[in-house]
Amino acid sequence: MTYIAKPRVHHPSLRKNAVGLTRRDYEGSMSTLCAGCGHDSITAALIQAFWELDIAPHRVAKMSGIGCSSKTPAYFLREAHGFNGVHGRMPALASGAAAANGELTIIGVSGDGDSLSIGLGQLSHAIRRNLDMLYVLENNGVYGLTKGQFSASADPGSKSRRGEANTMAAIDSVLLALTLGATFVARSFSGDKEQLVPIIKAGIAHRGFAFIDVISPCVTFNDHEGSTKSYAYTREKLVEAVESDFVPLHREIAVHIDDGDVRSVRLFDGSTVKLRKVAADFDPTDREAAYAYVRARQKEGEIVTGLLHVSADADDMHTHAGTVARPLVDVPFDQLCPGAKALDELMAQFR
Amino acid sequence: MTSDDILIGMAGAGGDGVISAGDSLITAAALTGYHAILTKSFGPQIRGGESSFKLRVAKAEVFTVAGTLDVAVALNWDDFFRFGAELPVGPKTIVIYEADHPVGPEGPKFGGVRPAAMVPAPVAKIAKEVAGTEKAKNTVVLGLMAGWFGFIPDALLTGIRKKFSKKSEDVLAQNERAFLAGREYAEAHPLAEAQPLAPLGTDASPKILTDGNEMCGAAAIFAGCSFFGGYPITPSTEIMQYLGRELWKYGGVVFQAEDEIAGVGAVVGASFAGKKAMTATSGPGMSLKSEILGLATIAELPLVCVNVQRGGPSTGIPTKSEQSDVFQAAFSAHGDAVRPVLAPTTVADMFATTVEAFNIAEELQTPVIILSDGDIGQRKEVVDLIDTSRFTLIERRKPTSLELEHYQRFAMTESGVSPISEPGMPGGNYLASGIEHNEAGAPTASGAIHARMNEKRIKKLSPLKSRRDLFEVFGDPKAAIGVVSWGSVSGVAREGLRQAEQLGVSAKLLVPRLIYPIAQQVYDEFFASLRGGFVVEQSHQGQLYRVLRMYVDVPRSVESWARSGSNPFTPVEIAERLRDIAMAAQRNQSGNHEPAID
Numbered sequence: 001m002t003y004i005a006k007p008r009v010h011h012p013s014l015r016k017n018a019v020g021l022t023r024r025d026y027e028g029s030m031s032t033l034c035a036g037c038g039h040d041s042i043t044a045a046l047i048q049a050f051w052e053l054d055i056a057p058h059r060v061a062k063m064s065g066i067g068c069s070s071k072t073p074a075y076f077l078r079e080a081h082g083f084n085g086v087h088g089r090m091p092a093l094a095s096g097a098a099a100a101n102g103e104l105t106i107i108g109v110s111g112d113g114d115s116l117s118i119g120l121g122q123l124s125h126a127i128r129r130n131l132d133m134l135y136v137l138e139n140n141g142v143y144g145l146t147k148g149q150f151s152a153s154a155d156p157g158s159k160s161r162r163g164e165a166n167t168m169a170a171i172d173s174v175l176l177a178l179t180l181g182a183t184f185v186a187r188s189f190s191g192d193k194e195q196l197v198p199i200i201k202a203g204i205a206h207r208g209f210a211f212i213d214v215i216s217p218c219v220t221f222n223d224h225e226g227s228t229k230s231y232a233y234t235r236e237k238l239v240e241a242v243e244s245d246f247v248p249l250h251r252e253i254a255v256h257i258d259d260g261d262v263r264s265v266r267l268f269d270g271s272t273v274k275l276r277k278v279a280a281d282f283d284p285t286d287r288e289a290a291y292a293y294v295r296a297r298q299k300e301g302e303i304v305t306g307l308l309h310v311s312a313d314a315d316d317m318h319t320h321a322g323t324v325a326r327p328l329v330d331v332p333f334d335q336l337c338p339g340a341k342a343l344d345e346l347m348a349q350f351r
Numbered sequence: 352m353t354s355d356d357i358l359i360g361m362a363g364a365g366g367d368g369v370i371s372a373g374d375s376l377i378t379a380a381a382l383t384g385y386h387a388i389l390t391k392s393f394g395p396q397i398r399g400g401e402s403s404f405k406l407r408v409a410k411a412e413v414f415t416v417a418g419t420l421d422v423a424v425a426l427n428w429d430d431f432f433r434f435g436a437e438l439p440v441g442p443k444t445i446v447i448y449e450a451d452h453p454v455g456p457e458g459p460k461f462g463g464v465r466p467a468a469m470v471p472a473p474v475a476k477i478a479k480e481v482a483g484t485e486k487a488k489n490t491v492v493l494g495l496m497a498g499w500f501g502f503i504p505d506a507l508l509t510g511i512r513k514k515f516s517k518k519s520e521d522v523l524a525q526n527e528r529a530f531l532a533g534r535e536y537a538e539a540h541p542l543a544e545a546q547p548l549a550p551l552g553t554d555a556s557p558k559i560l561t562d563g564n565e566m567c568g569a570a571a572i573f574a575g576c577s578f579f580g581g582y583p584i585t586p587s588t589e590i591m592q593y594l595g596r597e598l599w600k601y602g603g604v605v606f607q608a609e610d611e612i613a614g615v616g617a618v619v620g621a622s623f624a625g626k627k628a629m630t631a632t633s634g635p636g637m638s639l640k641s642e643i644l645g646l647a648t649i650a651e652l653p654l655v656c657v658n659v660q661r662g663g664p665s666t667g668i669p670t671k672s673e674q675s676d677v678f679q680a681a682f683s684a685h686g687d688a689v690r691p692v693l694a695p696t697t698v699a700d701m702f703a704t705t706v707e708a709f710n711i712a713e714e715l716q717t718p719v720i721i722l723s724d725g726d727i728g729q730r731k732e733v734v735d736l737i738d739t740s741r742f743t744l745i746e747r748r749k750p751t752s753l754e755l756e757h758y759q760r761f762a763m764t765e766s767g768v769s770p771i772s773e774p775g776m777p778g779g780n781y782l783a784s785g786i787e788h789n790e791a792g793a794p795t796a797s798g799a800i801h802a803r804m805n806e807k808r809i810k811k812l813s814p815l816k817s818r819r820d821l822f823e824v825f826g827d828p829k830a831a832i833g834v835v836s837w838g839s840v841s842g843v844a845r846e847g848l849r850q851a852e853q854l855g856v857s858a859k860l861l862v863p864r865l866i867y868p869i870a871q872q873v874y875d876e877f878f879a880s881l882r883g884g885f886v887v888e889q890s891h892q893g894q895l896y897r898v899l900r901m902y903v904d905v906p907r908s909v910e911s912w913a914r915s916g917s918n919p920f921t922p923v924e925i926a927e928r929l930r931d932i933a934m935a936a937q938r939n940q941s942g943n944h945e946p947a948i949d
Contacts, residue, residue: 061624061774066785074782074794081774083623084784084794085616086646092580092608092616093623097774099604100578100624104774122616125609321604346569346597 004030018054026051028075033068036223038190038216038231039138043075045193046107046136049200050077053248060105061097065090065119068145069111069138069216088119091126094133095317102318105204106133112153113143116171120152123173127180130208130316134200137173137211138190140218141229148221159226172298177211178291178309184210185290185309189234190217192305198273199307201246207268208316215303239297241282242306247272267312275307284309353549355410357500358418360438361492362403363426365396368489373404374731375493375514377560379506380408381733384555385548388416389731392437393670401430403438408502410549414697414842416730417921420444421546422500423466424492426474427452432460436918443467445544447495449474468544472536481532482525490526494533501547504534556735563701563727564631567657568593569737570705571629574744576655577603578628580617582610582636585669586725587659590631611639615656619643622652623783625773627709631657633725634676635665641683644718648688648808650783651761651771653712653747655705657721659728660838662916672725673916674838677894680720681867687805689812691715692867693821694722694838699734701727703742704864707821710745715811716768722866724889725916726839747771755779760792761804767811816870824877826852826859832932833859833877833884833909835899837866840889840920847925854926856933858884866895869902878906883932885912887920 006029014022026047031040050060057079064070066087073082085093090108098106115123115137126135141154150158153173154166177185184206188196196214203210215234217223223230249270263275265285275284283289290309297304359376363369373389380387387408394400405416419441425431425448431438440446440461448454450471459469472495478487490511497504511530515523561569567590571579579594581587595605604621608614614630621628632640637658647654660676662668680692691711695704704721712719750758750770760781762769769790772779781792787804789795815821826833826848836844841862848860861877863870886896886909893913899905912928914920 056777058777058780059775063620079780081772081780082782082784083620083650084782084786085619086642086785089612089616089643092613092643093620095606095608095613096578096580096617096620096622096628097624098620099606099617100621100626100628101773101775104624121609122613125613128609321606322599346572 004032006030017051019056021051021057023047023051025079026057026077028073028078031072031075033071034220036219037068038140038214038218039069039072040075041190041193042136042138042196042214042216043072045196045200047076048193048197049204052197053201053204055105055204059103060107061094063090063094063097063106063108065110065114066145067111067114067143068218069109070114072109072138088114088117089122090114090119091122091131095126095129095131098132098317099321102132107204108133108135110135110137112137112139112141112151112173116152116173120171124176124180127177127182127209127211129320130183130314132208132316132318134203134210135212136200137213138216139173139213139229140216140222141227142218142222144218144221155228158228159224161221161224163226173211173213174294174308175291178287178294182211182309183208183311183314186212186307187215187303187305188212189215189238189305191231191235195240195243195305198244198246201248202244202267202273202307205246205248205267205269205271205273206310206312208314234303237301237303239302239304240278240306241293241304241308242275242278242284244307245274247274265310265312273307273310278306285311287311352546353501354421354546355549356407356413357409357421357548358405358407358416359422359424359496360403360405360420361424361426362401362431362434362438364401364430365399367426368486369402369426370404372489372492373406375507375510376406376408376496376502377731377733378510379503381558381560382506382509383503384551384558385410385733386412386558387733388413390416390726390729392434394433401433403430403434405438408548410551414845415839415922417843417919418923422447425449425452426488428454428459440464440466445470445542447472451475468542470542474533477532477536478529481528484525487525487529490529491533494530494535495537497530498534498537499542499545499547501550503548558733559736560731560733561698562589562729562731563695563698563723564589564659564729565593566698566701567631567705567721567723568597570702571655571709572597572601572603573739573742574627574706574709576627576629576709577601578606578618578621578626579603579630580606580608580621580628581614581630581632582608584611584633584636586661586728587631587633587657589729590657590659611636612643615640615643615654618654619647619650619652622647622654623650623774627653627713629655629657631659633659633661633669634663634667634679637676637679637683641685644690645684645686645688646785647718648684648690649686649785649787651716651769651808652718652783653716654718655708655712655721656718657705657723660722660724668917670725671917672839673890674722674724674840674888675890675892675894675916676722677866677890677898680722681898687809689809689868690718690720691812691815691865692720692722693864694866695727696823696838696841696862696864697734698727698730698732699737700864702737706742706744707864711815713747714745714768716747716771717812722838724839750779759790761788761790761807763790763803763807767807812868815865816868816872818865818870819873821863821865822870822873823862823864824859825862827857828859829880830857830859831880831882831936832856832929833861833881834925834929835861835863835877835884835886835895837863837888837895840887843920843922844887844925846922847929850922850926851929854930856926856930858929858933867898869899871903874899874903874905878903878909881906881909883908883936885910885928887912887925889914889916889920891915
């Protein structure tokens with residue numbers, strides 16, 4: 001991974017958010033991905049979302065594994081803490097960090113190789129324990145770092161740049177997440193920032209595992225004719241199930257969705273996500289209906305996008321594990337270390 | 352005549368209550384203040400199969416149950432012989448057997464050994480008569496032990512009352528009657544060969560009854576560990592179970608992960624977030640954890656990883672102890688990674704070793720591996736109370752506010768240890784990563800930086816090699832014959848050394864608790880006076896011996912004495928080999944005086 005620093009000179013007139021930071025303060029180093037990579041657009045959406053939510057960067061932990069997608073945390077929130085771990089094991093690192101400090105905002109960025117092949121088990125169990133984090137899967141159907149092998153999300157019949165067709169069925173991460181009981185499931189497209197930013201904001205506010213699959217074309221290995229993850233194919237086949245907007249608790253923003261068929265879902269922290277049905281036969285709070293809808297459109301060759309499912313009242317990992325309300329990192333050592341007296345009590349049990 | 356040291360073995364069918372009898376006996380020993388060790392063994396069934404125990408009770412500290420039984424109890428012969436070599440009967444053994452299962456005309460299958468006594472006892476008959484049920488057979492045996500071997504009747508009776516107080520009064524009364532009937536039977540049928548247990552003086556210190564896995568868990572709590580991540584695997588599971596019961600009381604979290612990899616991954620994540628964290632596993636789980644241990648090494652994150660070794664490779668013999676993961680602990684890392692490896696020597700020492708592992712991990716910002724073994728992990732032992740005043744606890748070095756102004760997570764320092772921040776600390780942000788990085792934490796592919804960082808990560812561990820307190824020498828430091836032994840086998844070696852002294856042989860024993868990196872100087876000094884000896888360990892290849900030869904000039908006369916797991920060493924064997932080496936050294940000495948032929 002190479003790493004190019006950006007000059008940190010800001011124009012004095014740049015707008016600041018509630019914590020006194022400009023949008024540029026939420027940027028990271030210069031991207032070393034290919035020009036036109038979908039991942040860079042997702043990075044831009046993340047920067048926008050964190051800035052608009054007024055989140056202090058040092059309260060954020062950016063977690064990632066290995067792959068082109070996993071390089072991107074270097075390109076946003078330079079003042080956040082980061083952990084670029086090993087391939088497919090980011091959810092475990094995030095679980096431990098969350099258990100030790102439940103007040104962190106944890107964002108994981110992963111790809112289809114990192115999440116659906118080597119890390120499929122870890123992704124599944126992060127969903128199962130409803131780990132409180134935002135999980136962004138940057139999905140391009142191909143391995144970029146190792147130069148163009150099909151990934152597990154490649155559609156059958158989709159062609160590689162060299163012309164060979166993928167023969168195996170794809171693992172659809174959204175259907176997987178719905179089946180495993182994920183409490184927040186969305187799919188978006190890197191080229192649709194207007195849709196992506198509110199979904200990311202809602203995902204950050206969601207208590208529990210917020211899963212966002214973002215179709216993110218690989219301009220180098222998977223943006224040719226015959227690919228089902230190219231810009232052209234995705235733009236053509238995309239159908240929006242819901243339009244969403246996110247309203248943080250502390251700030252009223254103008255909702256540019258007509259209130260006629262808007263459905264509000266109140267999230268744990270008091271903020272609201274507003275969903276307007278685009279498809280008449282779609283209900284984002286009904287898991288089975290969402291699954292059926294995504295499948296039905298898939299048979300027609302269409303990709304459903306939007307916030308597909310949310311259940312705002314599920315228990316998250318902290319409730320399951322019974323972690324203390326106060327982050328462990330803030331508990332003074334002499335409280336965590338019980339000392340000789342507690343040891344005497346422990347010893348008494350052995351007698 | 353009385354005995355200061357009795358070794359009892361007992362076997363029976365599932366439902367005979369053999370294990371329960373062993374627990375009662377060791378509890379009575381603990382309550383009274385004797386030292387004791389109990390090991391249990393089971394048939395392959397998850398539940399309900401044959402079972403056996405071996406119990407040693409002594410006035411002084413003991414380290415092993417290996418050796419020939421003083422008392423053997425067979426509730427039926429088939430099950431007794433299923434445990435074969437685990438319950439060795441010798442010429443001095445008193446064999447007590449269920450009278451319902453008489454010895455056939457061909458005699459018992461002791462391979463030609465004639466035990467000191469063969470004593471039939473109508474255990475089932477007594478149980479039925481006084482308690483109305485054969486379920487009380489094990490309690491009758493306790494009565495026999497009290498009657499024939501003076502096995503602390505008061506404490507046994509107290510134990511029986513405590514144990515059955517939760518059940519109905521009838522059951523309690525039945526068991527009291529069964530115990531007394533067994534004792535009366537023994538008194539009415541005196542056993543001339545029996546040497547009863549010598550009573551303790553009034554100065555016996557209070558003891559606790561525990562095992563190595565529980566000691567590990569208790570020590571982790573004491574050391575301030577607040578996160579445990581792991582996956583159940585025999586024989587380490589009890590560490591997670593213990594912490595699952597206890598850790599939440601101190602604000603900590605136990606995370607039962609979906610697999611071994613996620614277990615250690617979460618530990619790395621918790622350590623990244625600023626907390627002391629631990630995982631525990633056994634051989635196959637260690638293999639799975641290898642990649643993430645490499646991550647912890649390069650990200651310089653403290654953690655403790657316990658490997659309670661079992662017979663391997665693969666599933667191997669999960670229920671039997673082995674010392675065959677030295678190579679894995681030292682060398683399974685990819686890249687130029689050095690990780691401290693510690694080994695406990697006894698059940699009580701598991702407490703000290705675990706505290707030490709946390710201290711080293713936090714001070715040097717490294718994963719530390721504890722190589723426990725199935726024997727230390729699972730054997731029940733009566734040990735002295737842990738004196739906590741002798742421990743100091745070390746915390747990781749956090750950045751000062753000055754250092755946070757231009758924070759460099761991997762700053763080059765003289766010691767190689769850099770200040771470590773945690774998420775939530777303003778100004779302390781950095782990228783923890785598995786990719787090579789510069790002092791600020793930024794990814795790099797520079798060869799110069801890679802070399803400097805490797806140097807930093809390895810150099811910071813070198814103070815360990817001068818830690819004399821991580822080594823113990825027993826016996827005469829100037830002796831010409833010496834043994835090196837580690838882990839649970841070192842206990843057998845200590846007793847072997849004692850017995851060798853009784854045979855008139857002066858020898859010494861080096862027990863390392865730091866297994867890796869190798870402290871060359873300590874070994875050089877130990878080997879300097881030697882003219883013969885061996886490195887004794889429970890692995891087929893003699894793994895510690897082989898690693899020593901990589902780093903130390905091991906004298907030719909110091910050999911490897913290695914044996915696969917489930918084939919225990921005994922103190923007698925070690926003493927006899929020491930004697931043989933001493934005799935051979937004498938012969939060679941005279942050989943040196945022969946005139947040259949040409």
